[in-house]
Amino acid sequence: MYRPNKLMLKIIKLFYGVEGVLDEYKLQQIDRIGNNAFLILFSYTIVSNLFVSFVSLNDSQMTLSIFILVNILFSLVVVVGYIAIAMKRLNLNNQEVIAENYSQKLNRIKRRALRRGAMMTIYFWCVERFLDWYFYHIPYIIGILSFRGYLKALIAGSILGVFMYIYWRSQLKKISD
Amino acid sequence: MNKVKSYRLNQGLTQTQLAYKVNVARQTISLIENDKYNPSLNLCKQIAKVLHTDLNSLFGGN
Numbered sequence: 001m002y003r004p005n006k007l008m009l010k011i012i013k014l015f016y017g018v019e020g021v022l023d024e025y026k027l028q029q030i031d032r033i034g035n036n037a038f039l040i041l042f043s044y045t046i047v048s049n050l051f052v053s054f055v056s057l058n059d060s061q062m063t064l065s066i067f068i069l070v071n072i073l074f075s076l077v078v079v080v081g082y083i084a085i086a087m088k089r090l091n092l093n094n095q096e097v098i099a100e101n102y103s104q105k106l107n108r109i110k111r112r113a114l115r116r117g118a119m120m121t122i123y124f125w126c127v128e129r130f131l132d133w134y135f136y137h138i139p140y141i142i143g144i145l146s147f148r149g150y151l152k153a154l155i156a157g158s159i160l161g162v163f164m165y166i167y168w169r170s171q172l173k174k175i176s177d
Numbered sequence: 178m179n180k181v182k183s184y185r186l187n188q189g190l191t192q193t194q195l196a197y198k199v200n201v202a203r204q205t206i207s208l209i210e211n212d213k214y215n216p217s218l219n220l221c222k223q224i225a226k227v228l229h230t231d232l233n234s235l236f237g238g239n
Contacts, residue, residue, distance in 0.1 A: 021196075021200060021201060021202050025201070025204075025208060026202065026205075096202075096203055175203075
């Protein structure tokens with residue numbers, strides 16, 4: 001059976017949220033789910049591009065804005081939604097933990113969620129400073145002194161951290177052995 | 178019906194232990210034992226090796 005290289009395996013695990021061993025059964029199912037997701041996305045691309053090419057004759061700027069928004073929504077809601085449901089249904093991202101290791105695993109998840117939240121806080125802050133500078137010509141130094149900027153980044157990071165903790169915790173499954 | 182479960186129990190292994198030895202998830206062993214997944218030849222060979230038997234006894238008919 002075809003087995004992707006180590007880097008590809010890491011990307012697949014990260015993208016599909018697979019914890020633990022990525023064995024041949026999981027790879028086979030992920031191949032199938034990914035293939036279906038591609039078919040959905042490809043069909044959407046063909047239809048939407050055709051539709052937009054006709055509609056854009058009247059108001060191209062407005063059409064472009066709506067097209068970008070719909071594309072993002074479609075990818076996030078339909079494609080990611082399909083992948084998440086399919087993965088959940090087959091229990092592919094379940095993580096089985098022995099009862100005595102459960103609290104240890106829970107602590108590890110807390111630390112991981114905290115790290116992810118901190119990364120999001122930094123990322124959000126940097127992106128917001130860049131967007132302020134790019135669109136509104138606000139110098140970086142003003143952004144550094146803005147308390148609101150820090151607060152917004154902290155809120156975004158906290159939301160992601162809490163969400164990731166809940167998500168990872170929902171994947172944990174306690175087993176007796 | 179394959180005989181993975183009976184050979185595994187004969188060896189005194191749990192599904193988790195067997196899964197660890199052949200580097201797959203416990204869920205995969207469970208699916209193989211219940212004939213819900215056809216493993217690759219390579220995995221069959223690994224399982225047979227761990228359970229100290231041959232492919233024919235493990236996955237052959239009868």
